[in-house]
Amino acid sequence: MAMLAICIPTFNRAAQLKANLTHLADLLSRHDVEVHVSDNCSTDDTGAVVASFRERSPRIFYHRNATNVGMDGNFAVALGLANTPYVWLLGDDDVVSEVTLGGVLELLADETYDLILLNGGHPDPDRGRVQGEPSRDFHDPERLLVELGWHATWISSLVIGRRLLGAMDVPTYDGTYFSHFIALFGGMAAIGQPRVRWHAPSSFHPSHLASFSWTRRVIEIFATRWSQAVRAIPGPYSAEARQACIRAHGVRTGLLTMVGLLNLRAKGGLDLAEVRRHREALAQCSPCPWPLIVAIAAIPQSWLGTVRRFALRLRRPPSPEAPPAPAEAVETARFPFRQTALDRLTGDHARSAER
Incomplete structure (x- = not known):
């Protein structure tokens, strides 16, 4: 079984998803990783886009919600699609480099973590949006909340281990716009002393198709x-x-x-x-x-x-x-x-x- 699944929530963003899957399909040919797409009942050709990639790679999986369950609901669905030891919740327009993917897999192979929190935002590893925070381990959830909690709102920064996933109650916070964040820190509090790795190099960045609609x-x-x-x-x-x-x-x-x-x-x-x-x-x-x-x-x-x-x-x-x-x-x-x-x-x- 693969160690890691990349789970992508999406809705009516076929162009962004196609660009991302094109990049990921190439990486899958060299790494034992699954990709799961959670389609929030899109009305565009998202399903056809994913189907074209599934014909080429058996490691790409597709789920379509019967109705639109909202942003928070689709995060919860995406997190539940895989059975791998680790799940990476990735935005449909965020690009992951091969160096990054290889580095994350090395971390997962060497140690057991509840969470790997990734820096991101720029293709240059030294220019992530979090500056001045070297890579290190955290065992105190409160310290993590103070120092890096603000960054954990970015879904693509989260590689979550199975133990923490089991302690996260995402559906309870549906409609908050931050269900993944609340459930993440609630789950770490329930564990008590989670093992968290902060990975300082920028590990993903928005593609040229990234867009913003909440102005x-x-x-x-x-x-x-x-x-x-x-x-x-x-x-x-x-x-x-x-x-x-x-x-x-x-x-x-x-x-x-x-x-x-x-x-x-x-x-x-x-x-x-x-x-x-x-x-x-x-x-x-x-x-x-x-x-x-x-x-x-x-x-x-x-x-x-x-x-x-x-x-x-x-x-x-x-x-x-x-x-x-x-x-x-x-x-x-x-x-x-x-x-x-x-x-x-x-x-x-x-x-x-x-x-």
């Missing part, structure tokens, strides 16, 4: 619903650890920093009504003071080009001769993963809205 819901999803999800994790996580995780997502992704909010305002995803509606959550998730958030939401569209250029200038690390930069600029410079495309800021979770 007008970013504040709702990644402020209000995100903070609710972290608080919903079962287990003895401290209030301080939960708050640290809540804040880390907005800061480390850059989504709710000054520059991130300016990008969101430019794309039409931020206005005064939205920030007022989610004021409490924004106070927990964003490093920006409330008056600055309101000011950004009120900036006329015609001014945004000038304001964004000024904000980007603040992000540049100062030269040795320059005076100290403002605190916001220093904080941003510490975390260099700052691309303007919202799908790169939020990771694959946001691109999976209907999978």
Whole structure:
């Protein structure tokens, strides 16, 4: 039996899935890995796309839901499709390199882990979205929540062992938009001292076909619903650890920093009504003071080009001769993963809205 199954939830994204399966089919010819596709009742030609690959590879499997069970529901279905010791939950538009796949298989062959948490976001192994966190083992779920919990929202970062899968109750959190995350940390709390490996090299990256459809819901999803999800994790996580995780997502992704909010305002995803509606959550998730958030939401569209250029200038690390930069600029410079495309800021979770 294969050691690893790559499980891909998808919905109406045949082009992205085809590109991904083309790449994976080549890898399957050299590695003993299964690929399972969970189709959330797509209305495009997803089924035909997968069928064409199944004719070439017996290691590619296809499941179609009778009805659309929603994003969280399809995550749960995908996780249950394989019987392998490990399951890698992969976004349908995330690309895995052969070097990465070989490295993950080496890890699984040498040790027994409950979870391998993978860095990702860039084809260069040294340029993943998580910077400054060397590869290491974790045994304390609370420490993992504080230091890297924010990154575990990206479904493609998760290679989950059978013991942890058995402790995860994904269906209970259906409709939260973060069911996989809540169940993951709830399962680790149930185990007590899980064995987790953080793998620092960037191991996957969005393909050129990656897309983002949540622009007008970013504040709702990644402020209000995100903070609710972290608080919903079962287990003895401290209030301080939960708050640290809540804040880390907005800061480390850059989504709710000054520059991130300016990008969101430019794309039409931020206005005064939205920030007022989610004021409490924004106070927990964003490093920006409330008056600055309101000011950004009120900036006329015609001014945004000038304001964004000024904000980007603040992000540049100062030269040795320059005076100290403002605190916001220093904080941003510490975390260099700052691309303007919202799908790169939020990771694959946001691109999976209907999978």
